[in-house]
Amino acid sequence: MNLSSLLPAIEPLDLRSCLVSYNGKLIIEHYRNHRTREEIAKVNSCTKSVVSALICIAMDKQLLPEASTAAALYFPQLAEDPDPRKKAITLEHLLTMSAGFNWTEFGGQNSFPRMTQTPNWIQFALEQPLSDEPGSRLEYNSGLSQMLSAILVQASGMTTAAFAERYLFQPLGISQYEWEHDPQGIHTGGFGLRLLPADMLKLGQLYLQQGEWNGRQLISQDLVQRSVYPAIAAESPRRGRYGWHWWVDSFTAASDSASPSAFDFYYALGFGGQTITVVPSLNIVAVVTNDRLKRGKPPADVFRQHIAPLLVQQ
Structure with missing residues (x-):
């Protein structure tokens, strides 16, 4: 593993930040300038992975029941819906984006923008018809993430941000953040969190350490382990599989030996190229933030294209 050539390779990408830790020690630290080091910025859908962590904490504290519990426990309208399949939607279906709702996040139905323009996001998400049997197919849906945030509020009696402060942010030493909320005051489950890149790295390190932090x-x-288990397959153009609001994938590169070099990894992914990537077998955590998209071009997959190939070099 030799990351010495990483910084020259990513310089033309004009990233906001790129951080890599190995065995808990920061070995790559790149910021565009001092401002990007010191100012919080949108992590977009990486927010989903933070909400996943909060749901896990609530389960550990027995504020939430087993993941197989019906979501109708928190949203009775699911049990009252004319479509009886909605009764079968569980907390795990929400976490794995497999609840079955007829939803197109962007493009097509533009379900996500439509939701955010309504006076009640949760009601909008719940009222969407089902197009698939619950548990049968991954359909990316930020409405489900908003439902999880609302469930956390019901279960804990606290706002999602207050719960995060007490049980996640303060223990990790995260003091700078902002978090948007919906018209009902429920903090956004699928986006809207702003963090420092260094604090994003802490979340990845927490998962690398199997949930342990400073003893x-x-x-x-x-x-x-359950939240990053590859539970359901993604459909093209997305790759890999999905866990509890974490993406799961693998990297394979040709090597000089008879067999290829490969490793599994999981990651939080936010629009525009915001990522927190964890490689358990190599004790690596990598964070990338980006805020300068080129029109008509997707952001570079910095981890797969630039970091992963260096991790398998001898």
Whole structure:
């Protein structure tokens, strides 16, 4: 593993930040300038992975029941819906984006923008018809993430941000953040969190350490492992599989030996190229933030294109 050539390779990408830690020590630290080091910025859908961590903490504290519990426990209208399949939607279906709702996040139905223009996001998400049997197919849906945030509020009696402060942010030493909320005051489950890149790295390190931080078990090992288990396959153009609001994938590169070099990894992914990537077998955590998209071009997959190939070099 030799990351010495990483910084020259990513310089033309004009990233906001790129951080890599190995065995808990920062070995790559790149910022565009001092401002990007010191100012919080949108992590977009990486927010989903933070909400996943909070749901796991609530389960550990027995504020939330087993993931197989029907979501109708928190949203009775699911049990009252004319479509009886909605009764079968579970907390795990919400976490794995497999609840079955007829939803197109962007493009097509533009379900996400439509939701955010309504006076009640949760009601909008719940009222969407089903197009698939619950549990049968991954359909990316930020409405489900908003439902999880609302469930956390019901279960804990606290706002999502207050719960995060007490049980996740303060133990990790995260003091700078902002978090948007919906018209009902429920903090956004699928986006809207602003963090420092260094604090994003802490979340990845927490998961690499199986939920342990400074001698405290913030999340049980069982739920860390369950949340990043590759539960359901993604459909093209997305790759890999999906866990509990974490993406799961693998990297394989040709090598000089008879067999290729490969490793599994999981990651939080936010629009525009915001990522927190964890490689357990190599004790690596990598964070990338980006805020300068080129029109008509997707952001570079910095981890797969630039970091991963260096990790398998001898």
